Structures are given as structure tokens and as C-alpha cells.
Amino acid sequence: MQVEQFLAFTRKLFNRKANILLHEPVFIGKEKEYLIDCINSTFVSYAGKYVTEFEEMTAQFTGSKYAVAVVNGTAALQIALLLAGVKPGDEVITQPLTFVATANAISHCGAAPVFIDVDLSTMGMSPEKLEEWCAENSIFSASTNQTINKLTNKPISAIVPMHTFGFPCKIEEIVEIANKYNIPVIEDSAESLGSYYKGKHTGTFGLAGILSYNANKIITAGGGGMIITDCADFAKKAKHLTTTAKLPHRYEFVHDEIAFNYRLTNVNAAIGVAQMEQIDKRLINKRETAAKYHEFFKTVGVKSFSEPENTKANYWLNAILLNNLEERNSFLEYSNNNGVMTRPVWKLLNKLEMYKNCQHGNLENSEWLEERVVSIPSGVRL
Numbered sequence: 001m002q003v004e005q006f007l008a009f010t011r012k013l014f015n016r017k018a019n020i021l022l023h024e025p026v027f028i029g030k031e032k033e034y035l036i037d038c039i040n041s042t043f044v045s046y047a048g049k050y051v052t053e054f055e056e057m058t059a060q061f062t063g064s065k066y067a068v069a070v071v072n073g074t075a076a077l078q079i080a081l082l083l084a085g086v087k088p089g090d091e092v093i094t095q096p097l098t099f100v101a102t103a104n105a106i107s108h109c110g111a112a113p114v115f116i117d118v119d120l121s122t123m124g125m126s127p128e129k130l131e132e133w134c135a136e137n138s139i140f141s142a143s144t145n146q147t148i149n150k151l152t153n154k155p156i157s158a159i160v161p162m163h164t165f166g167f168p169c170k171i172e173e174i175v176e177i178a179n180k181y182n183i184p185v186i187e188d189s190a191e192s193l194g195s196y197y198k199g200k201h202t203g204t205f206g207l208a209g210i211l212s213y214n215a216n217k218i219i220t221a222g223g224g225g226m227i228i229t230d231c232a233d234f235a236k237k238a239k240h241l242t243t244t245a246k247l248p249h250r251y252e253f254v255h256d257e258i259a260f261n262y263r264l265t266n267v268n269a270a271i272g273v274a275q276m277e278q279i280d281k282r283l284i285n286k287r288e289t290a291a292k293y294h295e296f297f298k299t300v301g302v303k304s305f306s307e308p309e310n311t312k313a314n315y316w317l318n319a320i321l322l323n324n325l326e327e328r329n330s331f332l333e334y335s336n337n338n339g340v341m342t343r344p345v346w347k348l349l350n351k352l353e354m355y356k357n358c359q360h361g362n363l364e365n366s367e368w369l370e371e372r373v374v375s376i377p378s379g380v381r382l
């Protein structure tokens, strides 16, 4: 494929000559009306109706029993991990091909990530590699009822798979393996609002899942995050821990543990509610974009990612697979120099300075993808 062909196609698709971003936010609903309502009512901070409304809409949309809004996706993941029982000195299994926030949230709990390879088809954690690693490297301690890393002697207290670019990973198999080893699963579904595995929303398979609403996501709240879970006790504790652990009282200030101020503001939630009202429209729009890309890339002989078997993806970010690192780099250079934003997939987390000494399994698929995957403009087309 000539990069020029891709540029011409993308310009036509987005009806724009240049400055075509990867995923810019669009405001086509009642965002302004709800923001003015926040200002008029003076509820611009943590009190106000939009936070609860945003939580209720999210629970209903995802089919999870409870949803707890927080300040961002990273905080959501940190709290979900703490409530899953992750303690300082523990280890948490995740994938190296993910945004750095996944590993940072693990670190914020005082734990260390262990990196397990991804599948080539989903770009999410590979159940086979997970099983292989656990079988070889862990031992079950009946006295503590925990799976222990044989090498470090530390408990493995959670598994965090991620649904890359909104393509669901093989979550059912991952949860099955996790259950066998008695390790809770917290799904990093930051990118997969509107994505389903066998008809069930991503983020609802493990003990809890998290969502992100930063400006590049399928819907934004300006910034924000959500913890989704079916466990009433987990949701109650998540609310308590993210709202300074204040005991409800009309005027007294009594807090019963060291907690966090990870609350989402009413202003952010107001934007989120307005955007959630448009989620179905957005998902249709994004499927259409993906279909057009698939057709184009087929004609030029380039592989583009489509939803894996048994899944429905939100097509948050469309991505293509180039032949090698050299081709990837020249594609990135040329498109970014010519007004069309493209990005490589993340540098593998085990190669970052702060995570380079973390234990990992064989990462051949992640390394292969790192050299070839490019994400391309995927925002909602107006």
C-alpha cells in the first residue's frame, strides 16, 4: 500500500484535508445544557444529581449491578485492586501490551506487575500463556489460601487483563484459569465501553471492571472513571474508600479509615450523562467507520483488526498490521507529517525503565505486535 492512498481515503472518510486526529471528543448532545444547569444550581463540585445519574446509566448500559464513579480510570483500577485484596509486596499479573496506567495502578497499591503475553488475534491477555506461566511458576498455599510465586515467594493477588482498543480478550477462559488458581480478576475495560464477549459487556466477567472517560475515549466526561461490579459489598466499599471514608452525618466529620478523595465532580458527570445519552448512536457510527476501513484495507492488501470470534467490539480505535518495524516507522512518519495522526501501539511496559526488572513470561506475540501495529483515526464522524 502507498501511504498516500491511505491519506486520501482517510481525508475523504473524515471529510477533512488535514489535522485528522486519532480520536477527538465530539459534543453533539445536551452537554452545554447540563453544564449550565450545574453552574446555575451551584453544584459544580462533588454534590449534585449528575454523578448518581451517570452511575445508574452506566450500570444499566453495561448490565452490571453497581457502578461507582471516580476521578479517572487509573484511580478506578487502583481502588478495585485494593478491594480485591492487593497488598504492598504482592504481585499482580497483567499484560505488557497496555497503556502504562494499568501497571501504574498496580504499583500505586505497592504491588509489582508480572507480564504475561497477549494473543495475536485479540491483543489481550493470552489464556494459554497465563495457564502455562501459572502452572510453571506458582504454587498454592493452603494455609493462606493464596497462589504464591515460587521464585519470589510473594502472593499473586489479582489478574488484570485488558481489552485492547475495545477488542474483547478471551475473558471467559481467563476467568476460568483465575478461578482455578483462586486469584480474583479485575478487568481493565478502560477502552471497551460498548464491547461484548458472548453478549455480555466487558468488565462484568471478573470481580470488578473499570472504565475511563478521558477525552479520547468513546464517550468522555472531560476526565473520569467508573468501577463496575455485581458485588454489593465491593461497590459499597468502593464508594466509601473513594469519598474520604466519611460516615454519613448531617454535620459531623467522622472518617473511619485512611481513604482517598477520588470523587468525580458533578460538572464532569454532567458531560458524561450527556454523552451516555448518545452511546448507541456513537457505536453505530464507529461500526460504519470500521466497515469502511476494512473494505479499503482489503483492496490494498493490508490486515486491519476486526472483532474476534464470539465478540462485538466498540471499534474504539481501529488498527492495522504492517509488515515490519521499518514499514511501520515510515508509515507513522509520513502520515503524521501530512496531517493524519497515527500512532504505534504502546512501547511494551516491561521495556520501560520502572518496569524493566519485573518478572515476565515469553512475550513473543507482544513483541511481534509492538513492531507492526498502527492505530489510525477513529473518532466519531459528524
Ligand SMILES: Cc1ncc(COP(=O)(O)O)c(C=O)c1O
Pocket (backbone or CB within 6 Å): 072, 073, 074, 075, 098, 099, 101, 102, 162, 188, 190, 191, 211, 212, 213, 214, 224, 225
Ligand atoms: C488500558 C487503559 N487503562 C487505564 C487507563 C486509565 O484511564 P485514565 O486516563 O482515565 O486514568 C486508560 C486510559 O487512559 C487505558 O487506555
